[in-house]
Amino acid sequence: MMFAGVLYYLWLTFFQRDAGVLRYLLVAVVLVVLAALFFVGLGFFGIVLSIVSSRNITFLNKPINFTVSLLYPVVLWLGKVFKIAQDKIQCSFVEVNNQLVKAKKGKLTPDRLLVLLPHCLQERECPNRITTNPDNCSRCGKCSVGALLALGEHYGVHMRIATGGTLAREAVKTLKPRAIVAVACERDLTSGILDCIPLPVLGVTNERPNGPCFNTQVKPKEVEKAILFFIKGGDSHLVCT
Ligand code: SF4
Structure with a gap:
């Protein structure tokens, strides 16, 4: 509605008197904005259709990715205006992303x-x-790292432990994966997912019973389900109990 109001004002301004080249400039700007809105609309349509039908709508992948990365900051800003907690928005973002990734069927080696x-x-x-070399973990069982590393070995997937976004980005750059399973808090998952677009990332949220960034936990079974989704196309044959 705001856009329509601005448009009406500009229309009156430029078309009621001889505005020369400005008139064409206005038409060009309006066309660009309308094209962007159409693309975002297609992206929304694709997101809803993918989630409802649990299918990947291949030809809408570009508008979907565009809409996801463009609208996230807008949604965060709206959340601030309407006093919605950021982690609630981030949690929803991760959930929507996971549904979109799960709509993409297919197996990876x-x-x-x-x-x-x-x-x-x-x-x-x-x-x-363990960040420099995960093999340094003696798998004593005091945290979930040992069990997760065993899981990685069992399935033969690459596994990296990162202290932050830079190390994670380096691992992605070096290993060039076709998909990622990421364990983190909602905030880091959100920024990681946005950084990796169009690479599919399944996010697994960690539990933080001791507060943020301190002795966090994750159920290996949840990570295993995400691994199996990519390499077997389902969650059967879990080895964790
Ligand atoms: S399982 Fe955890 S506490 Fe035990 S050696 Fe590995 S990283 Fe350290």
């Missing part, structure tokens, strides 16, 4: 899948430097 784990899963007192 394990070596094309990257599992990214956050460093905060490691027990704070553990002296082993």
Whole structure:
């Protein structure tokens, strides 16, 4: 409605007197904005259709990706205006993203899948430097890292433990995966998913019983389900109990 109001004002301004080249400029701007709105509309349509039908609408993937990355900051801003907690919005974003990824059927070989784990899963007192080399974990069972690494070995997928976005981006750049399973908090998952578009990322939210970034937890079964989605196209044959 705001856009329509501005349009009406400009129309009156430029078309009621001889505005020369400005008139054409206005028409060009209006056409560009209308094209962008049409593209965003298509993206919305694609998101709803993919989620409702659980199918990947291939020809709408570009508008979907465009809409997701363009509208997220707008939704965050609206959330601030209407006092909606950011993590609620981020949680919804991750959920919508996961539904869109799950609509994309197809199997990957394990070596094309990257599992990214956050460093905060490691027990704070553990002296082993697992970010430089995950093999340094002695799998003592005090945190979930050992079980997750065993899972990675079992399925033959790449697994990296990152202290932040830079290390995660480096791993993506080096390994060039076709898909990612990422464990993190809603905020990091959201920024990671947006960074990786158009790469499919299944997000698994970690639990934070001790507060943010401190001895966080994740159920290996949830990570295993996400791995199986990509390499077997389902969640059967779980090895975790
Ligand atoms: S499982 Fe690995 S990372 Fe966790 S406390 Fe034990 S040795 Fe450290």
